[in-house]
Amino acid sequence: xxxxxxxxxxxxxxxxxxxxxxxxxxxxxxxxxxxxxxxxxxxxxxxxxxxxxxxxxxxxxxxxxxxxxxxxxxxxxxxxxxxxxxxxxxxxxxxxxxxxxxxxxxxxxxxxxxxxxxxxxxxxxxxxxxxxxxxxxxxxxxxxxxxxxxxxxxxxxxxxxxxxxxxxxxxxxxxxxxxxxxxxxxxxxxxxxxxxxxxxxxxxxxxxxxxxxxx
Amino acid sequence: xxxxxxxxxxxxxxxxxxxxxxxxxxxxxxxxxxxxxxxxxxxxxxxxxxxxxxxxxxxxxxxxxxxxxxxxxxxxxxxxxxxxxxxxxxxxxxxxxxxxxxxxxxxxxxxxxxxxxxxxxxxxxxxxxxxxxxxxxxxxxxxxxxxxxxxxxxxxxxxxxxxxxxxxxxxxxxxxxxxxxxxxxxxxxxxxxxxxxxxxxxxxxxxxxxxxxxx
Numbered sequence: 001x002x003x004x005x006x007x008x009x010x011x012x013x014x015x016x017x018x019x020x021x022x023x024x025x026x027x028x029x030x031x032x033x034x035x036x037x038x039x040x041x042x043x044x045x046x047x048x049x050x051x052x053x054x055x056x057x058x059x060x061x062x063x064x065x066x067x068x069x070x071x072x073x074x075x076x077x078x079x080x081x082x083x084x085x086x087x088x089x090x091x092x093x094x095x096x097x098x099x100x101x102x103x104x105x106x107x108x109x110x111x112x113x114x115x116x117x118x119x120x121x122x123x124x125x126x127x128x129x130x131x132x133x134x135x136x137x138x139x140x141x142x143x144x145x146x147x148x149x150x151x152x153x154x155x156x157x158x159x160x161x162x163x164x165x166x167x168x169x170x171x172x173x174x175x176x177x178x179x180x181x182x183x184x185x186x187x188x189x190x191x192x193x194x195x196x197x198x199x200x201x202x203x204x205x206x207x208x209x210x211x212x213x214x215x
Numbered sequence: 216x217x218x219x220x221x222x223x224x225x226x227x228x229x230x231x232x233x234x235x236x237x238x239x240x241x242x243x244x245x246x247x248x249x250x251x252x253x254x255x256x257x258x259x260x261x262x263x264x265x266x267x268x269x270x271x272x273x274x275x276x277x278x279x280x281x282x283x284x285x286x287x288x289x290x291x292x293x294x295x296x297x298x299x300x301x302x303x304x305x306x307x308x309x310x311x312x313x314x315x316x317x318x319x320x321x322x323x324x325x326x327x328x329x330x331x332x333x334x335x336x337x338x339x340x341x342x343x344x345x346x347x348x349x350x351x352x353x354x355x356x357x358x359x360x361x362x363x364x365x366x367x368x369x370x371x372x373x374x375x376x377x378x379x380x381x382x383x384x385x386x387x388x389x390x391x392x393x394x395x396x397x398x399x400x401x402x403x404x405x406x407x408x409x410x411x412x413x414x415x416x417x418x419x420x421x422x423x424x425x426x427x428x429x430x
Contacts (some may be wrong), residue, residue, distance in 0.1 A: 097325070103402070105325035110410065111315070146429035155414075181414045188320070189414035195325065196406035199370075199396045200428060211417060211426040214361035 004029055004061025004083075006054055006076055007035040011092055012067035014136035020045045022172055029057030029080065058083030063090070063168075066118065070095045070107070073114055077121050084125045088161045091118050091187075092105035092131045092139070094194045103198040106191065115187025119157065129187040130154040130169065132198060135207035140173045142210070150212040152178045153193075155186035179213065219244055219276025219298075221269055221291055223252040226307055227282035229351035235260045237387055244272030244295065273298030278305070278383075281333065285310045285322070288329055289356040292336050299340045303376045306333050306402075307346045307354070309409045318413040321406065330402025333374065341376035344402040345384065348412060350422035355388045357425070365427040367393045368408075370401035394428065 005016040006029040019026045026050045028038040032172040038051035051057070058064055058080035066089055068076045073093045077084070093114045095108040109112060115129035131139045133153055142148045156162050162180055169175040181189060184208050220304060221233040221244040234241045243253040243266045253266035266272070273279055273295035283291045285308045308329045312322040330344035339393070346354045348368055357363045367390040371377050377395055384390040396404060408426075416422050
């Protein structure tokens with residue numbers, strides 16, 4: 001499949017490399033068609049990896065991952081908008097505000113989220129919030145924790161898009177348990193958890209963890 | 216031990232009844248010394264259960280549970296302040312804002328929390344944020360879920376107070392795993408999780424659940 005990964009950070013690189021290793025054609029989108037980090041990634045990831053602008057990468061992808069940092073997400077999606085029409089966008093972003101140092105606060109407040117902002121900005125795009133609650137390495141290799149006995153959380157307005165993403169998480173990345181939390185407003189819940197995540201990271205001394213929901 | 220429980224809702228009643236069943240003397244604090252719900256609770260819970268105002272209940276307790284609803288917490292703690300000096304206060308509150316219906320948002324924003332507000336309001340009190348992330352029945356009976364294989368989260372500025380609360384959670388309520396997330400500012404993380412909790416409750420169709428942190 002042709003897949004676009006918007007963003008050149010650790011999330012974009014980790015997801016991009018995993019998708020290439022699975023045989024997909026992956027284009028990493030960034031501010032320029034010759035972005036240094038994207039070029040270095042594409043060289044290392046092999047012939048199925050390429051790079052281009054946000055807009056051209058989005059047009060290339062049959063499926064798109066938004067792996068930008070939270071503060072920049074709206075600008076990136078605006079730039080990429082024409083290429084995202086009708087497509088499934090997997091939104092991995094978090095609204096982290098580091099302006100007062102660590103631990104960060106969330107800049108979206110209690111009654112909005114980046115997932116909802118993306119869906120409002122792109123009404124013809126099928127936004128599925130997913131993967132944002134774990135560190136990059138866990139996103140693509142959940143079996144590295146507790147034999148995979150923990151949960152992926154997702155939400156979105158389009159049922160078929162959520163089914164596609166659920167299957168993708170299971171078959172491509174190896175997630176055993178995927179919890180659908182409802183429509184895109186549930187992004188508030190998923191993104192708010194990140195305020196706990198940063199505290200857990202501080203206590204555990206590692207970013208390689210996740211939660212299992214037990215009943 | 217003499218214990219005060221501030222608040223007459225399901226959390227106060229459930230914790231109060233459990234403490235009475237363990238042989239403690241429990242006074243339920245409310246707006247009046249003859250509060251209807253507190254009277255009904257005390258009648259049912261037996262001779263070790265009693266009721267009084269917030270102020271007199273706090274003075275009675277060697278240990279105090281804050282089980283008020285979030286919006287009312289500051290007023291209750293102000294009323295009870297003289298009786299809380301030097302004591303350990305276990306804060307179970309959540310900053311839930313139902314003004315826009317369900318699911319609620321959080322009224323504290325991303326850079327404050329009710330745990331911190333309580334500690335600022337009561338500088339000589341040892342505030343320990345705990346139990347706020349599970350429903351009342353799970354607070355006092357964690358073994359009802361997955362054989363108890365999940366986590367209690369707590370935080371606070373006073374190390375000895377946290378050790379006392381940890382022991383209490385383990386020995387009185389049966390919590391097997393207690394995670395100390397650091398100083399009272401970690402209340403932001405614990406309370407923010409509640410925005411996810413309400414979505415999980417909607418999806419799971421029950422409030423009887425919790426999270427296990429896996430590494």
